[in-house]
Amino acid sequence: MKASAFDYARVASIHHALEMLSLHGEQAKLLSGGQSLLPAMNLRLVSPQILIDIGDLAELRGIAVDSDVLRIGALTRHVELLTSHLVAAHAPLLSDAVKHIAHPAIRNRGTLGGSLAHADPAAELPACMLALNATIIACGRDGERRIAAAEFFQGIYATALRPDELLAAVELPIARQNSVDFFQEFARRHGDYALAGVAARASVASGGFSKLRMAFFAIADRPVLANAAAKLLNVAITPELIADASVAFGNELNPPEDQQASSSMRRHLASVLFRRCVEALLARGRLYGGAG
Amino acid sequence: MIVARRQAERLSVLDRPNSYIGKTVPRPNLDRLMQGRGLYVSDIELPRMAHVVFLRSPHAHAKIVAIDASAAKRMPGVIAIVTGRELAAVITPWVGVLSHLKRLKSAPQYAMAIDRVCWQGEAVAAVVATSRALAEDAGEQVLVDYEELEAVTDMQTALDPKTPVIHPALGDNLAFERLHDTGNVDQAFEAADEVVEAEFVFGRHTGVTLEPRSVVADWNSAEGRLTIYQGTQAPHMVQNIAALHLGLREQQVRVVCKDVGGSFGIKVHIYADEMATYALSKLLRRPIKFVADRVESFNTDIHARDHRCKGRIGVRRDGAITAFKIDDLTGIGPYSMYPRTSAIEANQVVNLVGGPYTTKSYRARARVVFQNKNVMCQYRAVGHPIACAVTEGLVDLAAIRIGMDPVQIRKRNLIADDAYPCASPTGLRFEQLSHQACLTKLVEMMDYAGLRAEQATLRRTNIYRGIGVASFIEVTNPSAAFYGVGGARISSQDGVAVRLDAQGSVICQTSITEQGQGSEALTAQIVATVLGVAMERVRVILGDTDNTPYGGGTWASRGAGIGGEAALQAAKVLRKNILDVAAAILQSNPAELDIAGNAVVNAGDREPRIELSELARIVYFRPDTLPPGIQPELMATRHFVPREYPFAFTNGVQASWLEVDPETGFIRLLKHWVVEDCGTIINPQLVDEQIRGGVVQGLGAALFEKCVYDERGQLTNANMADYLVPMAGEMPDIDVGHVVSPTRESELGAKGAGEAGTAGAAAAVINAVNDALGPFGTLVTEIPLTPQVILTALGRL
């Protein structure tokens, strides 16, 4: 398990990185936290000829709030999401989600940009981006491109990024007064990729939902929004309604099968998550003073 | 700690002032390991050393049509590319059978496949280069032309006439069969009020040592000697076998075993790739290093378990168990492992089922079949987890059927603590066990009644918790009955040499080995105690066939019981020798002297008479001042092997408290308890951590670990992401209690403790899960108990 030989370049600017990318094309890989790329290289699943290390690029760092947008740089490490007060205040979903990503050693190195660009269908952060309706900012030689999260994830390890672009940052609408977040996943062990998971943001008023975005992961080739959530908008929520919606949601899915779970098990777990998520959001909405 | 009755009568050499026995003292090797100064095989760098990477078969069963290494040979750094056929000129094949396992058969196995591969991962060529990375690069250029053959993968159909026979010369795929019948079994079932049956399924899993298997083999043609640096549990066994198959005398082979990063039975076998590495060194006349990577480890480290066992129990309404019956089936891969064989696990299952109970009637069949999967062999607690899960699962089923509490039915049937010596239905002899005392203590430790009440309350709020109890026996301190009688050159005795050096410190050489369990610590504790010196004065040397007495090593929970007793006896002799010299110097009588605090003292008033350093100075540098006729012997060697009992059985009981989410099938372990009886406890912390570590491995089997093969014999989860080892986040607190019944076979009185945790953990969990799911009327008897298994059993999918 040794990677094949490769060249390595540590770039000094975004411009430099993009130049290297277009020079080397398919042969190059951007290196961010290395927590997905390096294991794959050691297993010789990928053998890039050159690694372009973007670790020095200050432009890709930082967490900041600008009016009603929270901007997080691509190089932000998982551990920084976990400890950031801005994230806790404006996107508590992320603070919750990151606890489920791997273990401290990996969280100390892995980055937001790497996770999103890698686009593992079982990863937590892509689903959070979808739930939070994030905008992903890509940088190419022609300038910036703003891509909605719903368009960004296109399949297993596939995104809307072009080969000569890099992911620079994400922008998230900040949490509003009556908004509540919920994150839960079923994983075999702490830190494992989930068998099924949900990341959700809702606006709760009068015991019901005025907004509800539930993004599920590990149950399709990319994170997906539950269409069935629409059944719960602006109506009085009853247990029967939740049960109906969760069954309807199960029927939306055609989950993949792997060693950890069959397709039907994933569907079942997703339905359970759907119900638990809705119940928890409502309970939190009440707790946080959403009249009810 | 309950100290069993006989302890008091047995004041021994260990009951001395400042005794280290029974005390938690830090291990002498701790600082070295914590400061990163351990020496593992992969740390070893020798001049001219080359690295070998084995090219491994991607197929479970295939003919090797051709190997073309011409392009690979031209790759940078390549020294040689060697095929199985070429290597067979240097090293002879072997057959993993032993004569006491009647009719066990296997086929000759070569260091590397010659014209056929029999499992995915079997080595077909060795790429030797100046670095591992270059060898891997070159390996990608070796072209092997395979013709795929039908793979035998399902053990349940391995014996069908339609199934291809893996080794045609053997006639069929049956490696071994054992039948046992005590007689009167049918009558005993007829005498029962209820008969309950179930089939138990155990996943194939493996040991996953932190440090993979690694070897540096260094053939010195000038000396005509091969030095093997290897993380092995049994250096003398490796020496014997390497010599035998390389055509050398044992004296021409030295095995050095420095620090070892975990073994668990994985490193007690002879692996084909390790043999190939020795042979490559001889062939290429230079040091060769082989360090398995994680993928190779999963594909070639022995696997274990993988049993399907049908069980039946007869019970009377008053709770008396009338009979047990089992029919066990296991698949072991294409070869029986060498030299310990792959029949032992099934054999143990037959031996151990029903072992804790008074029930006399027992019938068993075990069949061991060949398959095209990785080889299987002995891993921590060989056979015990299966026997225990089957026995204890059946006992719980019987209890449910007659409406009796699981603790009650065990009290009713466990052998009474005053019934010893006695024997099991398979003839295993028990010297002194303490099932009842252990169970009593367990019930108290866990507050059984309190938990039952909590369980009942929580069920009303749809929280499903369960309690599972499992009694067990454990085979420890094996005599020659294990391997020696079958013709294996695996020593069951161990030796220890102790000597007083010229400054009054002690050097101790022992044939047991250290892989983290504390062999070094316990040896030092015993020697220091018996001699009367501080532990810091004792340096323990182990793991070197040139520099230790001959012996078995550390496996089968034997290090403390056998190696520890040899240490005790050697130290006793040295002590006597020292006192003889001291008496001569002091013109006193040895009986009036003792050793304490690194000095010879008066036995009566404890007044110091002469420092050991001073005594040593006189002996080594001024022997002329000693009275005439005195020849001091400040070195003593003793060996020990149990002779009266073939095995020192230990016993204990475990309990699990857990919660099942019936909606998701996830299990949360809340708490685990173990009460065990390993005889004399030398170092309580080491024993407790052995128990806890063992439990964790058992819990891994219960919930997580499984080598998943597809129907073509491909191992589909050979990595740490997909093969789930138990991790701290999922582990419960594990409380350990003890009952102490020392063995009388030795003065030390220690039995083994290394495998007790693994023996009963899964059984306790399975019983607890079924207890939790009681209201749903489901029964789960398959491990690992994955959410998929639970949800399927609950009919939710």
Ligand SMILES: Cc1cc2nc3c(=O)[nH]c(=O)nc-3n(C[C@H](O)[C@H](O)[C@H](O)COP(=O)(O)OP(=O)(O)OC[C@H]3O[C@@H](n4cnc5c(N)ncnc54)[C@H](O)[C@@H]3O)c2cc1C
């Ligand atoms: C044992 C283990 C367990 C893990 N468990 C989880 C888990 O439970 N959940 C989870 O989500 N993740 C998990 N991970 C993955 C981890 O979160 C990674 O950090 C993350 O997926 C990738 O981030 P990275 O910064 O390490 O990216 P890298 O490994 O450096 O890169 C990943 C890919 O993204 C590309 N890339 C990186 N940055 C950019 C960029 N700015 N623009 C364009 N492309 C880019 C790279 O070229 C590469 O193809 C685990 C990893 C390990 C080793």
